[in-house]
Amino acid sequence: QFDQYNRAYHARFGFPFIICARQHRKAAILAAFPERLQHDRPTEIQANLTEIHKIAYLRLQDLLNLPPTSPT
Numbered sequence: 419q420f421d422q423y424n425r426a427y428h429a430r431f432g433f434p435f436i437i438c439a440r441q442h443r444k445a446a447i448l449a450a451f452p453e454r455l456q457h458d459r460p461t462e463i464q465a466n467l468t469e470i471h472k473i474a475y476l477r478l479q480d481l482l483n484l485p486p487t488s489p490t
Contacts, residue, residue, distance in 0.1 A: 423451035430455060431462050438472040 427435040435454070437447055454462060479486065 419448060423448070423455070427451065427455060431459055433463075433466065436466045436469045436473075438469050438476070440476055441472060 424435055435451065437450055439447065442450070454465060457465065478484075
């Protein structure tokens with residue numbers, strides 16, 4: 419199912435589906451696909467940028483050995 423959703427997502431938006439896997443379980447990631455496939459392109463660009471921000475924030479915390487907090 420992930421392969422089908424990834425192909426549909428890329429065909430619709432022209433870029434890969436991005437989600438912060440550390441903050442979502444497999445079922446939640448799978449459930450996010452049909453919801454996000456209904457977005458328009460600008461909304462989905464913003465959604466991907468938000469997820470990239472979360473990923474970068476968590477990686478920076480890891481590098482600096484900071485205690486876990488949520489990105490704002």
